[in-house]
Amino acid sequence: MDLHVAHALVRFGLGRRGTEPLPADPRGWLAGQLNAPDPTTLAQPPSSAAGLAAIREDRQNKPEPGQSRGRALFRQDALAQLGNAIVTPAPFRERLVWFWTNHFTVSLRRPVCAALAGAFVEEAIRPHVTGRFEDMLLAVMRHPAMLLYLDNAFSIGPDSPAGERNKRGLNENLARECLELHTVSPAAGYTQADVTAFARVLTGWSVDFRGDPPGFRYRPFAHEPGEQAVMGRRFPAGEEGGIAVLHFLAAHPETHRFLATKLVRHFVADDPPEDAVRRVAAVLRDSHGDLGSAAKALIGLEAAWQPETKLRTPLDYVVATMRALEAPPPDRPYLIGVLGNLGQPMWMAPQPNGWPDRAADWATPEALLRRIDWAYGVAGSIGPHDPAEVAEATLGPLLRPATLEAMSRASSRRDAMTLLLTSPEYQRR
C-alpha cells in the first residue's frame, strides 16, 4: 500500500473497511467523494417533525425513566449514524458531516435534544457539507434542535406584543454563540451591544410544537420591533432582518478565517500552520463560502499529508475499528455506551463549543486506558481475523516494525490484536 493511500484513508477517512479496494489516486478519490452525491440512505430518516411530536407526547404522558419516546428516537438515530459511518464508501464526506455537526454542536446535555439531534444532522448539516456555508448556517439557526438547545425558541422581544403582555424578554444565548462559535469568533471584536442587538434580531425565531407539521416558526408577535445595529450595520425588523444578519456573518472575512482555522486543525494539525489557514480562508472568500471547495483545498495542502500528527477521537477510534474488522452496522445500542465510556458520548458535548480537536485533550491517562481495555474486549471477539492481516490491511506502511514484532510474539490472537489496536500508529491519524 502506498503511503499516501494509507494516509488518505486514515487522515481524511474513517479507516479502511476490511480489505476494500484501495484507491489508485488518493487525492482524486477524496475529491470524487465531494463531487458525487452523498450515498447515505438511512432506513428510517429522522425528521424534526417526528422529534417534536415525540417531545410533545412525552410531556403529555410522562414516560418511565429511560423509556421516553425522545430517548428511543435518539438510540435509533445515533445507531443509524454510527452504522452509516461504519459502512460508508464516502468516509471523507462523512468526516465532514461529523466535523460540521460538531462545529454547530447541539447536545443531549439539554435532554430535549435527544429527539432532535439525528434530525439536526440530516436536515441542517448533511445536505450542506459540500454546499454554501450560508445555507448551512441558515438551516442550523432555523432548526428546532438549535433553537431549543440555545434557548432562542423562548426568547421574546421586550417591546413585542408578547413581551409587553407576558413581561418576558430576551435570551441572548443563541445570538452570542452564533457570533462566538459559529461565525466570526471573538477575533471580529464585536461588543455586548452587538450580541444584544443580534438577540433582538433573532426574537421570534421559534419552534411550533403544535403545527402541522411541527417545526420552525417565525412568530411576529414575539419579534422585537425596529431596526437593529449589529457590528456597525443596520438591519431591518422582521424575519428578513435575521436572514440578512446571517448573510452578513457568513460572508465576513473573520468567519472565513475562523472556519479555515478549525478545518485545518481538524484535518492537518493541532496547531494549524498559518499559510494553510490563509489558503483555505482565501478559498472560502473567493468561492463565497463554498464548503466543497474548502474541503478540496484541504486535500491540496502539502501539510495535510504529514502522517500521524493527529489523534483519533473516541468516535473515530471506535468507527475505524469496526471498519477494520468489517463489523456490520450495529443493531444494539452497545456502541453508544462504548462512546460514553471512552469519553465522547454521542451528541453530548459538554458545551456549545463541541468536542475538543487537539490530541492532548483526548490523551488523558484514564481515557487511554479505557481505550486499551475496550480494544482488549474487541480483540476477544474478532472471529477469524488474523491480526497481522488486519494490521497490513488497515495501516499498510504506517505499521511500525516494533508493533508487528510485538504482535508476532504475542501468545494469543487476542493479545496480538490488542497490541495492534493500542499501538500509537493505530491511534494516530
Place this chain on the structure above:
Amino acid sequence: MPHLSRRSALLGLTAAFTVGRASLALADAPTERRFVVVILRGALDGLAAVVPYGDPALAGLRAQLAPPAPGQDGGMLDLGGFYGLHPSLANLHAMYRANEALMVHAIAGPYRVRSHFEAQDCLESGADHRMTSGWLNRAIQALPAKGGEPMAVGVAVPLLMRGPAAVANWAPHGNAALDADLYTRIAALSQPDPLLGPAVVDGLRERGFAAAVLDGTPAEPNRYAFPALAKAAGELLSAADGPRIAALEIGGWDTHSGQAQRLATVLRQLDAGLAALKTALGKAWGHTAVLAVTEFGRTVRMNGTNGTDHGTGSVAFVAGGAVAGGRVVADWPGLGPGKLFEDRDLQPTRDVRSVAKGLLAQHLGLSAAALESAFPNSADAAPTGRLINA
C-alpha cells in the same frame, strides 16, 4: 438451566476478574456426566510439567529446567519411577494417587506449525485446519437435545465451543482488564509517542500498577482468576439443572524467558483451579472428566534467555472422579540422539484428538459417527481406550 439468582451471584463474582487471562464458557447437555475442557493457551512445556527423569538424555539437554529429583527438597512428585510431576502440581498429584488423574505424554495435534494462532485454531477446531465451529460444540450437538433456554451468551465464545449449539459464556471479556504483562507490552510500544507514551504510564500508575510493571519487569499474573472461574464452573456444573459442559482457558504458558519461575506460577494456578473445580463439584466430581490440552510443546533444549521456544510434542492432563487414573499414558519416543522431531522438539507419538475422542466416546457415549462429526477426517487418530472407569 441456572436461574437469575445464581446468574447474578456469578456476575457479582466477575467483579473479581479484573486481572488475568482466564475465561469460562458453559453448555447444557442431556447427561448426568460432566465434561470440562481446559485450554492451556500459549504452549505448555510438557517436559517441564511431566518430567521424564528416567530418560538418560534429559539431563544433557535441559538440566536447568528440571526440578530436583523426587524426594529432594522442592523435588518433583513421582509418577511411577520414570516420570515426575512438577512440584507446583500437588493437587493434581493427589488426584493421580487417588487414581483420579492421568497424564498423556508425547502428544500433539495433526499439524506441525509452530504458530500459536494457527495451532490454537486447529486445537479448538479439532482438525488440521481452522473450521468455523469447535469440536466440543459439534460433540454437544451429537447428543440428544434437551429443553430449556440457553444461558446468557457473552461477547466472546472460544472457538472450541463456537457453533450452532447454544453455549453460555461467563468470561469477563467485554469489561475485562488486561493482565499486567500485556499492559507492559502496550506501554513499551507506546513509549516512542511523546503524548501517548507518558499518558499510558501515568494511567497505569493511577490504577495502582507497581513501578516494576512500568519498567518492563515481567509482572506476576493474577493468581486467582483461573481458580475463581474454575470454582464458578464447578458450582454451575454441580447443580441438578445446571449445565454439563464447560470450556475453561488459562493463558501464560508462553515461557520464552525466565521459564522456571513463570511456569511454576502458572502451574500453581492450574493446580489450584483443578482443586477448586473438584471441591465445587462435590458429589458430581464422581461423574466428571476434565481434559487439559495445549496447542503444542516447547523446544527440548533451553534457549538463550532461560526459556524455551515453540516446539511440538507436549502433555495433556485427564482428571476427574470418572477417570481411570493413576498412570501416565505414553508411547515414549525417547530424547536421545536422532529421537527428537527436527532435532529440537519432543517427537509426538499420539494425536491429541485420540484422547478427546476416547473421552467423548467413553464418558459421553458418542457414537463413531458422532466422533467423526466432531473430528472430521481423523481416522488415523483412533480413540484412546480405557480413559474412563467402566
